[in-house]
Amino acid sequence: MANTVKIYIDDQQYDVPAGMNLVDVAKFYADNDIPVFCYHPKMEPVGMCRMCLVEMGTVQRDQNTKEMLFDDAGKPQVRWMPKLQTACTQLVSDGLVIRTGTKVVEDARRNVVEFLLTSHPLDCPICDKGGECPLQNLTMEHGPGTSRMYFNDKLKLDKHVPLGDLIYLDEERCIQCARCIRFQDEIVGDDVLAFNERGRALQIITNSEPGFDSYFSGNTTDVCPVGALTTADFRFNARPWELSSVPSICPHCPVGCNTTLNTRLDRDSGGRAVIKRVMPRQNEEVNEIWICDKGRFGHHFTNSGDRLKEPMVRSASGNLNVTSWGEALQAATDKLKAAGSDVAVIAGSMMSIEDLYTVRQLANGLGSTRLGAWTPTHAGADIVAQVGVGKGTNLSKLGKGDAILVIAADLEEEAPIWRLHIKQAKDRGAYVVVANARPTRMDDFASHSITYKSGTAVDALVHLDADIAKKLQEATNLIIFAGAEGLTLDGSRALMQAAANFLIESGHVGKPNNGLMATFPGANAMGLYYLGYTPETTREIANKPPKVLIVAQAEILEDDPTAAQWLDKVETIITLSLFPDDTAHKAAIALPIQSFAERDGTFTNGERRVQRFYTAQGPMGEALPAWQILSRIGERLGQGRAKLSAAAVMLEITQEVPAFANARYSELQKVVKQFPLVGREDLYYGGTAYDNKGGLGVQIPTAADRGETVAPGSVTTPAAPKTKKGQLLVVPAVRLYNRETIFQPSALELMAPRIPQPYAEINSADAKTMKIKDGDMVQIAVENAQPVRVRAHVNGGAPAGTVVLPRHLMPDATTPLAISVGQVSKVEG
Amino acid sequence: MTLQQKYTERIEKALAKYPDKRSAVMPVLHIAQEEYGWVSPEAIIEVAEICDMDPTQVKSIAGFYTMYSKHPKGKYWLQVCTDLPCALRGADQFYQELLDYLGVEDHGTTTDGLFTAEHVMCLAACDKAPMLQCNFHYQESLNMEKMKSLIEEWRAEAQKK
Amino acid sequence: MNILLREKDIPNIHEYDVYAKNGGFAGYKKALGMKPADVINTVKASGLRGRGGAGFSAGMKWSFIPQTEPVKYVAVNADESEPGTFKDRQIMENNPYQLIEGALICAYAIQAKAVYIYLRGEFWDLGAELDKCIEKAYQEGWLGKNIHKTGWDCDMYTHLGAGAYICGEESALLNSLEGKLGQPRVRPPFPAQKGGGLYGEPTVVNNVETLASVPFILDKGPEEYLKIGTKDSPGTKIFCLCGNIEKPGNYELPLGTTFRELIFDHGGGIPNGKKIKAILPSGASGPIVPATDAVLDTPLTYEDMGKIGTVLGSASIIILDESVDIVWAASKMTKFFHHESCGKCTPCREGTYWLDRVIDRLMAGKGQPNDVDLINNIAKNMVGVTLCALGDFAANPILSTIKHFPEEFKAYAQAQAGIEEKKTASPAARTAKGNEPGTPQGRAGRHSPATSTPAGD
Ligand SMILES: Cc1cc2nc3c(=O)[nH]c(=O)nc-3n(C[C@H](O)[C@H](O)[C@H](O)COP(=O)(O)O)c2cc1C
């Protein structure tokens, strides 16, 4: 443990951990808010704004004994420094003494605020930050009451500078604290913001092409202590004090970022409470205080006019007609009764634990255990349940002596906040190895990059370079992040097993900060596993289609163009979906469900943390929570009384499903005091993030955590698909911004320009033989599916013999689910 | 031709001075300015590539320093020191006379594009006021007479090329 | 006595052969035969104080370098940008090998891997000449690998700045060298400490004149050096004399010479029979002193300048004669600091701008009666709270001119707009546009205050 030191703040003695930042310590241990503008607890101090000036000194010591000297009254004898010192640049050490409440300190604070306000436009009435502005608050607390600066002497600068499509800069409001610049540089590793000019002319610029376009750009508006940076989404949209705050969980990826949904009753949405913005909520072990831009701006689907609003049932004439819930539920009940046990479920990972449990109960009640997970791209959740990262894992603690291996995954695109953690772990000295068949952004943060032939990730891991393997094995802590890029479902299982073996054999399981992480797509993929849904079952369902298939928020046709062939063989499809998607169009009964924002529920993230989200906005149309729909059908089927609340469902889950035994809502919503204290009323400290009042969640222990012996399993490397002459391997890749169904056109305002035009990466050598040039239109034909037409990118993004085809960039046609063989040819256009 | 191609040797030499590429950004910016007459947007991109930096950072560096011109300049960039020591020896008046002679405003460029006149802070030549820098070469102990003949010299030089 | 400006005694000492023939590199050679720690002790014993401004003991600074660190650097501060300073330039132009020798002695003493000479960007031609001298030093075996078989390698490079006064501040200088913004760093860690120097490695930053003084100390011994100057300020110093003076220029004299001797015996007095009014002993950054008899008889030493409420700094001595309008002089200096503030810290960035605005209004005859108190208070609020000393420097011209010449300010503050064109007896008719040199470069429109004034003068 860190040794403690004695320090004195305003004549009070405190024992605090050595080497910590003084501002943090004063706040956390002494409840003393030293005001700051430039200091941010997540970034290196720079001492720029001078707001944190305090009187500082050290306790004098006896020349010989080195003991601290005290006067007769027991007060330390202090040698004061002649000038005030910045608290933010000071680490605590034994005998440090500060005074924060004296007149000199108060004067200094007032003067700094006065200096800042000389250039500030004082346009609070029209400022988006008004009401939650550190500058406003600190001016109230420390500033002068009147202005001595002539208004006409103020600088007149640009007030609407778009730094990119998402972030706007008001140059007049900027107080040059450099938090945004430092965030991009230190935390993200994308130094696309900087100061231009100098002195009072200093201003934030970007010169990157396209503009400020980082996946994390929204966070700069949180850390900005004034209204200089605002998001295109929230600008002029609402006043902070009108907003309600509801704790939530981001539904987009396995990280499971804790968020706060700020809602307001909205005239434009028919008086419903709707989301006005999404803000990060502190959970140090998950997302600290950051979220990615998809999480922040990708909420509009919940209010999309394209949502499925009413239940529909197919009539005898073959049309899907709007109907009442009563009729729709009865129709579903009838179909299910008729099917008997010939029923199967395919569920997606945006379904909550409560939903998944209820649909499972429904199927089980009918005598079916055929539960398929969607998408069936990543296998091995069972392996994660054995040797996943240990309970108490905190990625932001990894550093010197630790190691991270990322294989067959592009975390920047698949799980952005994990990638943020890895960047910082690397900066703290962790050994990071990135292995993939193609170059990815992750290489920028790698100590070592390994390139292997497409489809051979398993071999690459099994036959790791001896030196690298040794370094990984000997690391204090080791985490392996495994994806499924370039792998078939079986390949993906083999990779997970190989990774597990590596971890088990080198002793990196069953303890915090060690173990396996998988980039299973979606917010609740581990939830799918714990409730018995597997991708292998999905494959089995496709091979032997049931009479009735319940498709629970799984966009089968959007994800897999070949699925139509077996879906056609299903007699009755019942869909539960947010949108009238392609699968719903095939359904006999299409039921509208509520989005994560409209109801209560839980997700289990990639680290197996069960986390709660709460009802934030009014329901869309007649949509109901999926668990409620299923529960009511169950009642009609005679399976017992329908549940009335998500909490009631969860209570039953805790009793019935061992993995969730500790996941009672009351447990999930517990919060401990987190360091640093971010998100409280003192907005100046950590920015406009939210304190966590909704709960930190509960992590499900792995078998290794529970002390069970976990043994390496055998790895059977499935052969990669063989290509014949003229054929290439088609490798689907994940992009963070894409055209998945939740990004319906009407929800796309902000996202649309961020989504790349459909393209495929082709190796330059292959392109040459095929006479394809960068920018040419090419056709990619995969067996059983409509050919895809996209632009060729010939710039080193694909290894020889493969085309990398990002998923979901096309508005209609889609990419194969897993690695496959394709024919590529140049076409006109 | 790119800077990299045209000034290979000088760029290599600049890069060789430092343990990392970024440190060479100032000398390479000087080279770019010499080539283009100012730090143009294209120059920023080129320098960024040479020094392995984000263009934003290069622009930031160029923006901080006054010797990197963010706008095209006349062929002869005249920078007259009018700081206190020089001003005590008549530099303000000298500068005004120079402006009048060239027929330009402060920071202005002559219509023929030959001369840009600016006044700058102390150039460490206070004992030889009035003085100026023409394209970073010192001209000291000036008076208008000397100045006029220098201008004519430069005009003639420019015509020859 | 010329230890530094030796060209005054020895023609062509800028040539290698001449320099070598006249005792050049003897000090370095001696040093190479000594243990590095002994070299440091020798310099320490000489009492040599830094000539860049702060007057800190050079030997002491070198001794702070942790010898256990494998990589160390020397950075030569040749940024020379303080208004009124032009001494380092003369040393480098006329006696370049002596700087090279001094820097190498320092490099050997701390076992540095390389020496970077940071020249202000305007020293373009000088940089090219220095490069040739460095090349020559390599050829002569004073630089490079295994120098004089000591097993020690050292390289030397020049680096040109690009127009920023702040890059003379040592930590800003290091940032600038690294290709980062030339803004000061938080200290500690200091440049001499791990984490604080160039590329995070322990680094000695010394002024050109400081280092050029070292060869003498090594060659002749510290005792000889101590014989010159005063006890607390030993040695000679170059005094840059400029402004209203008959013979402006650099004068190398023992520390302890009085103002009167410097100005009247060496500088030839005030031109045109005018009287001396005030002195800026340290360019724009040190407090002004009225040229009273007591002041004129004060010896120019680090310790004595404190007694008359100013500093020796880099001894860039600007003379103001009786016709100079002090408020005008203060406004010139304020513009300088406004222009040169790096913008990193609040009081300096905002304070220099604000001061400039108010003083403009005073000069334009639009002042308010309480404007003098206002600028005095703004300046006071800048003192002691900034990240680097530039904030303090910027306050000095205001605080000290108001302190010593309050009536002149009052006259401006009371002049109502349009009533009376100020009785400026300043040396030149100030240009109407002469306000914002350098940077704004065409963006004036965007960044100028709402009022179309800076006008005024
Ligand atoms: C704003 C500012 C500007 C400075 N400019 C210079 C300069 O131009 N030349 C210089 O040698 N020192 C300058 N200094 C002092 C340096 O920071 C540093 O003290 C000096 O280089 C140390 O060298 P010395 O010990 O040999 O004097 C400046 C300091 C400040 C705060």
Ligand code: SF4
């Ligand atoms: S005092 Fe001025 S120059 Fe120094 S760091 Fe602060 S803003 Fe920059």
Ligand code: FES
């Ligand atoms: S200087 Fe300490 S918070 Fe800004």
